[in-house]
Amino acid sequence: MDTEILIIGAGPTGLTLAVDLARRGVAHRIVDRDPGDFAGSRGKGIQPRTLEVFADLGVIDAAQEHGGPYPPMRGYQDGQVVWERTLAPTVDPRPDVPYPNPLMLPQWRTAEILRDRLVELGGRVEPGVEFQGFTQDDDAVTAMLDGKPVRARYLVGADGGRSGVRKAAGVDFAGETLEQHRLLIADVKIDGLDRDHWHIWTTTEGPVLALCPLAGTDTFQLTTTRDDEVDLSELVRSVSGFTLTDVGWSSQWRANVRMVDRYRVGRVFLAGDAAHVHTPAGGQGLNTGVQDAYNLGWKLANGSEELLDSYEDERLPIAADVLGISTELFNRGVERRDDAMDRSDPALRQLGLHYRDSKLSVDTRAVAGSLRAGDRAPDGLAGTRRIHEALQGPQFTVLTFGTADYPGGVAVTDAPAYDIEDAYVVVRPDGYIGMIAADAADVRQYLGRW
Structure with missing residues (x-):
């Protein structure tokens, strides 16, 4: 065996998986066909649930240092400011939600x-x-890399919407490409344009040009509905009156809405855009891919067939739901409805995504509360520590409430989001509740099983 896990694709999804495996000491290789690092902004929104994942993986400080909040939006028509609004209201952290607001962070960063x-x-x-x-x-699995065989216990395709792993596995990519909906996206520098707003120029037919200042950089992300033959310098000058001084990464985007019907084929797994592609509306694609990897990492490290099967069972319905959300938002934008730019829906922040129907979610209480097995574990206090701080790391964690006591358990002292008394909560390595039980023997049995 050359390695335990072979990861194809070094975007955010593949890298998240590699980081999770590395901290567990699991032998792996991560390869990418591109000779250099990806240089584009592309997916620039990091949702609150992904920020919690980043905290666990040890990269939240760097993300917050280099990222920033979304600026207010300013709309222009005929050279005049005609509206201003925020993308979503900024809210304060809560005891159960430490990172309540999305963070702008260019994908390359x-x-x-x-x-x-x-x-x-x-x-x-x-x-x-x-x-x-x-x-x-x-x-x-025996994979061919540059003409040479590499033997790995498992292969993970995190190689994007045109995934070679998916094609080689024979997995369909059902959905549609809406050829009539195209955008040209580029990272540019603009002379003299303020970086305090996300600037959008429209006509009576709809948006023509948008320039969003990218947090932690001196560049803007340009989007336009004009075709890929347009002269960007002339477009910016004629529409906005400002001067474009540099064009970096650029890409022609088409409205693709597709997903697989299988996440696993034997020892081969799909994750991220290799399994689902979204419209950019709502900033869901990159985040869903990161969370695919976060779900898969601990299961690959364990190697249990039942756990590995649960990856598809848990993530495929999530991807389908998120795909529906981003598609609905995109369609609203196409129709230019008044709520088209509303991003305050909690579903977009991915904090309410759950695995309640998973075979890994067990509740042995006589009466279930509002917080259920399969839900994201909320934050709170455990003595002098935050609950999420106690959860950090690759392990299962047992939280104890009231009179409950468990060897190595973490006693919760103040956590309003947990409507639990004198009971135990077993939190999986990916921060979701695996079990809620009133009897310590049930906890021992659950942990022994995995």
Whole structure:
């Protein structure tokens, strides 16, 4: 065996998985066909649930240092400011939600932060490596990389919407491409334009040009509905009156809405855009991919067939739901409804996503409360520590409430989001509640099973 886990694709999804495996001491390789690091802003919104994942992986400080809040939006028509609004209201942290607001962080920076963390943990990305297919047997997967066989216990395709791993596995990518809906996206520098607003120029037919200042940089993310043959310098000058001084990364975007019907084929797993692609509305795609990886990492490290099967069972319905949310928001934007830009819906922040129907979610209480097995574990106080601080790391954690006591357990002292008395809460390594029980024997049995 050359390695335990082979990851194809070093975007945020693959890097999240590599970081999680590295901190567990699981042998892995992560390769990417691109010879250099991705340089574009692309997915720039990090949702609150993903920020909690980043806190656990040890990169929250770097994310907050380099990222920032979304600026207020300012709309122009015929050279005049015609409206101003915020993308979503800024809210204060709560006892149960430490990071309630999305963070703007260009995708290239997110990847850079995760790569740096991987290096700290003793890992590294192998760039410029081409995946050329695989075979598998009962014991392992044999992947071809640059014409050479590499044997791994498991293979993970995190190689984007055009995934070679997905195609080699024979998994359909059902959905549609809306050819009529296209955007040109680019990272640009603009002389003299203020960085305190997200500037949007429209006509009676709809948006023409948007320039969003990217937090932690001196660049703007430009989006336009004009085709890819447009002269960006002339477009910016004629529409906004400002001067474009530099164009970095650029990409033609089409409205793709697709997902797989399987996340697993034997020893091969799909994650991120390899399994689902979204419209950009609501900032869901990158975040869903990161959380795919966060769900998969501890299960690969364990190796239990039941746990590995639960990856698809848990993540496929989540992807379908999130895909529906982003598509609805995109359609609202196309129709230019008044609520088209409303991003205050808690569903977008991904804090309410749950695995209540998972076979890993067990509640042995006589009467269930509002907080259920399968829900995200809320924050709160455990003596002098935050609950989320106690959860950090690759382990299961037992929280105890009231008179309940458990060896190595964490006694919760003040956590209003937990409507639990004299009971035990077992939190999985990915921060979701696996069990709520009134009897310590049930806890021992659950932990012994995994």
